[in-house]
Amino acid sequence: MTSGDARSLSADALEALRRRAVAAVEAGVTRAEVARLFGVSRKTVGAWVAEYRRRGDDALRPRRRGRRPGEQFALSAAQQARVVRAIVAGPPEACGLPQRLWTRQAIAELVRREFGILISSPTVSQYLARWGLVEERRLPQVRRGRVPSGRPGEARPGNDWIVGAEVLRLTWTRPHTPVDSRRGPVSGRQNLLTGFRDHFGDVNLLLALSHRGVVFLQAQRGAFDARQADEFLTRLTDQFGRGLNVIVCEWPAQHDDMLREWPRPRPGLLSVRFALD
Numbered sequence: 001m002t003s004g005d006a007r008s009l010s011a012d013a014l015e016a017l018r019r020r021a022v023a024a025v026e027a028g029v030t031r032a033e034v035a036r037l038f039g040v041s042r043k044t045v046g047a048w049v050a051e052y053r054r055r056g057d058d059a060l061r062p063r064r065r066g067r068r069p070g071e072q073f074a075l076s077a078a079q080q081a082r083v084v085r086a087i088v089a090g091p092p093e094a095c096g097l098p099q100r101l102w103t104r105q106a107i108a109e110l111v112r113r114e115f116g117i118l119i120s121s122p123t124v125s126q127y128l129a130r131w132g133l134v135e136e137r138r139l140p141q142v143r144r145g146r147v148p149s150g151r152p153g154e155a156r157p158g159n160d161w162i163v164g165a166e167v168l169r170l171t172w173t174r175p176h177t178p179v180d181s182r183r184g185p186v187s188g189r190q191n192l193l194t195g196f197r198d199h200f201g202d203v204n205l206l207l208a209l210s211h212r213g214v215v216f217l218q219a220q221r222g223a224f225d226a227r228q229a230d231e232f233l234t235r236l237t238d239q240f241g242r243g244l245n246v247i248v249c250e251w252p253a254q255h256d257d258m259l260r261e262w263p264r265p266r267p268g269l270l271s272v273r274f275a276l277d
Contacts, residue, residue: 015060017038017040018048018052018060019060020038020076020077021034021038021040021045021048021049021077022048022049022052022060023076023078024037024038024076024077024078025045025049026049027077027078028078029077029078029081031045031046031049033077034077037077037080037130038077048060074117074119074123075111075115075117075119075127079111079114079115079117080127080131082114083107083110083111083114083127084131084133086110087102087107087133087217087219088203088219088220088221090220091218091235092106092110095110097109097110097113099239100235100236100238100239101208101216101217101218101232101235101236101239102216102217102218102219103214103215103216103217104121104124104125104128104214104215105121107124107127107128108120108121108123108124111124128215131175132175133175133205133217133219134205134207134215134217135173139209139213139215159265159271159272159273160267160271161245161271161273162243162244162245162268162269162270162271165242165243165244165245165271166210166211166240166242166243166244166245167210167211167244167245167246167247168208168209168210168211168216168236168244168245168246168247169208169209169246169247169249170206170207170208170209170246170247170248170249170272171206171207171209171248171249171250171251172204172205172206172207172224172229172250172251172252172255173204173205173207173250174203174204174205175203175205202221202222202223203219203220203221204219204220204221204222204223204224205217205218205219206218206219206224206229206232208232208236208246216236216239218232218235223252223255224255224258225258226258226261226262229258229262229263230262230263230264233246233263233264233266233270233272237266237269237270243268243269243270243271244269244270244271245271245273246270246271246272246273247272247273247274247275248272248273248274248275249275251274259274
């Protein structure tokens with residue numbers, strides 16, 4: 001949306017948009033990030049904030065003149081930032097949730113509990129893509145990946161393929177260029193991890209994908225070590241409560257050495273294979 005588009009909104013819709021944008025800036029979010037999240041120009045956000053600081057609440061009430069596009073953002077910029085910080089800060093249990101790893105359902109539950117807002121799993125998927133945490137468009141490709149044969153790790157003791165167990169694809173990724181589901185790639189690399197002020201920095205993600213498309217996610221600042229990657233597998237088996245076959249599809253080349261000591265054998269409970277290029 002451009003500032004010209006904003007002028008075409010109904011009075012009520014424009015007032016709501018201004019209030020949410022100004023509130024986000026007053027809460028510490030940069031004007032550039034507010035502009036990106038709400039689909040207006042940075043100059044427009046700056047003008048709204050300046051007028052609000054000069055005239056107070058009256059500045060947010062437009063002259064009376066259709067509907068904010070889609071009411072597309074159920075969460076304000078500040079609320080989105082809080083959710084992403086929670087994901088990066090630790091597993092769901094750190095927020096008092098019962099899940100062992102972050103899923104779309106766990107994120108929706110966090111939003112409901114913290115803000116009293118109900119969002120669906122598809123909406124969570126849109127947010128994860130917008131935040132750059134999960135490249136949702138690539139998940140079907142990952143899910144269709146081949147089962148490896150003769151790859152490193154198969155000969156390790158206790159690593160036999162578990163007949164009848166759930167098969168999950170595992171990737172180690174970094175936040176990617178955010179994508180808006182309606183407009184495509186979002187310009188810039190501002191993010192929600194440090195108050196919208198820095199780039200994604202050193203955030204890393206371990207993501208497991210089931211054949212039904214369920215995402216299990218763990219994120220942290222800095223690279224995972226063998227112990228932390230092993231903890232992810234423990235949480236994964238705890239979440240399912242049964243044996244798992246895990247296929248590692250993506251792994252950063254600079255951390256290949258970790259594969260010599262990871263994962264810890266779990267005979268009959270976990271089998272890990274590698275399908276790395």
